[in-house]
Amino acid sequence: MKSGYDLIIIGAGPAGLTAAKFAAENGISVAILERKDTIHDILRMCGMMLVTLSGNYMGERLIYNEEKKLICFPHHGFSVKYDGPAKDFYSWEIYSPGGERIKFGDYATNVQKGKSGRATAVYDKSWFLRGLVEECQKLGVKILTGANVIDVRKSGDWVFVYTASGMTLKAPFVIAADGRTSRTARILGMNKNRGFYGTCASWAYEMTNLSLPSPYALIQPLVQSGDPPMLGFIVPRAWNYNGEDLWLVMVSDTNPSNDHEALCDYFVEKSRFAPWFKNAKKIRKLGVCGNMYGPIVHPFKDNVIFAGDAGWCQEAEMSGAVMCGWKAGNTVAFALQEKLYNEEGIKPYLDWWKKYHLDTLDYTVFMKNLAMPILCTDSEIDYIFSKIKETLPTLLDPYEVPRHMGAAMAKIIPAIQAERPELLKKLGGFASMPTEVMLKNTIRAGYNCSFTL
Numbered sequence: 230m231k232s233g234y235d236l237i238i239i240g241a242g243p244a245g246l247t248a249a250k251f252a253a254e255n256g257i258s259v260a261i262l263e264r265k266d267t268i269h270d271i272l273r274m275c276g277m278m279l280v281t282l283s284g285n286y287m288g289e290r291l292i293y294n295e296e297k298k299l300i301c302f303p304h305h306g307f308s309v310k311y312d313g314p315a316k317d318f319y320s321w322e323i324y325s326p327g328g329e330r331i332k333f334g335d336y337a338t339n340v341q342k343g344k345s346g347r348a349t350a351v352y353d354k355s356w357f358l359r360g361l362v363e364e365c366q367k368l369g370v371k372i373l374t375g376a377n378v379i380d381v382r383k384s385g386d387w388v389f390v391y392t393a394s395g396m397t398l399k400a401p402f403v404i405a406a407d408g409r410t411s412r413t414a415r416i417l418g419m420n421k422n423r424g425f426y427g428t429c430a431s432w433a434y435e436m437t438n439l440s441l442p443s444p445y446a447l448i449q450p451l452v453q454s455g456d457p458p459m460l461g462f463i464v465p466r467a468w469n470y471n472g473e474d475l476w477l478v479m480v481s482d483t484n485p486s487n488d489h490e491a492l493c494d495y496f497v498e499k500s501r502f503a504p505w506f507k508n509a510k511k512i513r514k515l516g517v518c519g520n521m522y523g524p525i526v527h528p529f530k531d532n533v534i535f536a537g538d539a540g541w542c543q544e545a546e547m548s549g550a551v552m553c554g555w556k557a558g559n560t561v562a563f564a565l566q567e568k569l570y571n572e573e574g575i576k577p578y579l580d581w582w583k584k585y586h587l588d589t590l591d592y593t594v595f596m597k598n599l600a601m602p603i604l605c606t607d608s609e610i611d612y613i614f615s616k617i618k619e620t621l622p623t624l625l626d627p628y629e630v631p632r633h634m635g636a637a638m639a640k641i642i643p644a645i646q647a648e649r650p651e652l653l654k655k656l657g658g659f660a661s662m663p664t665e666v667m668l669k670n671t672i673r674a675g676y677n678c679s680f681t682l
């Protein structure tokens with residue numbers, strides 16, 4: 230087998246496969262290394278929502294062209310094939326521990342509107358990855374599975390990539406698309422200057438037979454406040470199980486030492502939300518655990534480019550990862566064409582990263598979603614939720630939701646001032662609280678991996 234390529238990509242998730250596809254379309258030789266044996270086995274839990282068909286995300290607004298089987302990125306000017314199952318859903322509903330509800334989108338009205346009323350759709354990530362693999366194969370990308378990358382070193386004009394099974398490959402450029410707990414980022418010392426905000430662990434069941442108030446919605450119950458709080462998450466799956474609707478039912482918290490299976494069982498069997506699951510059948514168990522870092526500000530070192538979750542804070546989402554892959558793959562092709570085997574060649578990607586990640590998304594907003602459940606009691610959250618009666622806009626952008634929640638909260642300040650002045654004082658205090666202070670226990674409980682191997 231040949232060992233020298235124009236580009237080596239580590240990780241065959243959405244970012245890596247998209248980078249491989251677009252680099253190979255430009256005629257360069259590409260090898261992609263994936264540690265899983267089967268790329269489309271989804272071992273790591275994912276909500277599989279298209280972020281997003283109902284609003285902007287990272288400067289893009291997706292179009293899902295169902296007739297032509299394409300997910301389109303019109304602002305960036307490219308599309309990727311998707312001919313798998315999809316299911317629309319119509320609202321995002323967040324429940325307080327006592328069952329008060331804040332709605333992003335009115336479910337009944339949006340269902341009536343059909344496509345124009347949907348919050349977005351869910352897709353099948355396994356199918357999506359299979360489509361990308363097929364496209365890469367047609368373009369001649371060398372796909373190596375069961376290839377666990379354990380080291381990456383630059384020497385002279387080459388970057389050498391080493392796998393656990395003893396394989397060594399080399400290329401002038403490497404794209405690290407190895408996900409949220411990127412080993413490549415750790416090896417190259419990229420985590421040293423990133424803020425560490427904790428480790429989030431989740432456990433889920435795929436279940437049939439739920440009795441939900443809004444079956445085709447994203448439902449997020451704050452199961453319990455506290456430090457850490459217990460957060461629930463229910464979303465329909467794009468596919469059915471034995472002809473029946475299927476949902477992902479998940480709980481998350483930020484103490485990775487907790488027994489998350491027990492927490493999920495509590496959620497579905499004993500919590501106030503248990504009636505939704507009274508007749509439910511558990512079909513499959515899933516889990517995920519990952520660190521919350523600040524983003525890599527300069528995602529390039531020793532001719533290694535970071536793409537997707539490997540360089541972002543928490544999740545780039547599938548759409549963000551695909552956009553990173555598209556830009557990174559094209560940029561490497563450009564650098565090789567111009568014979569710029571250095572940072573100058575990669576500048577278009579670095580400029581793009583700054584514009585669409587760092588300048589567009591305030592990553593701390595993601596963390597601020599944790600503020601209320603950590604700092605308020607169950608009854609305080611119930612009270613606040615009960616005061617927000619308006620239906621908020623139908624949207625799915627995780628960076629927009631806190632903005633609309635903030636605006637809704639601002640409107641109820643006079644009522645809180647009159648009825649619960651002590652709560653208003655408390656809320657005012659944590660609005661200006663630094664993220665590191667708010668998350669101090671989360672940070673302490675987490676497993677920071679910022680050391681260099």
Ligand SMILES: Cc1cc2nc3c(=O)[nH]c(=O)nc-3n(C[C@H](O)[C@H](O)[C@H](O)COP(=O)(O)OP(=O)(O)OC[C@H]3O[C@@H](n4cnc5c(N)ncnc54)[C@H](O)[C@@H]3O)c2cc1C
Nearest residue numbers: 240242243244264276277278378407408537538546547550
């Ligand atoms: C609970 C949860 C829910 C989510 N819900 C959604 C959602 O609804 N919609 C959405 O768009 N996004 C969602 N996401 C985020 C989404 O899954 C990611 O943002 C996206 O998959 C990132 O793609 P990626 O290619 O950057 O990384 P990944 O998908 O993580 O792919 C990385 C790949 O690299 C491989 N790899 C890792 N290390 C090595 C190594 N050392 N050697 C070789 N290969 C390696 C991995 O096996 C993997 O295949 C969710 C994430 C979580 C945790």
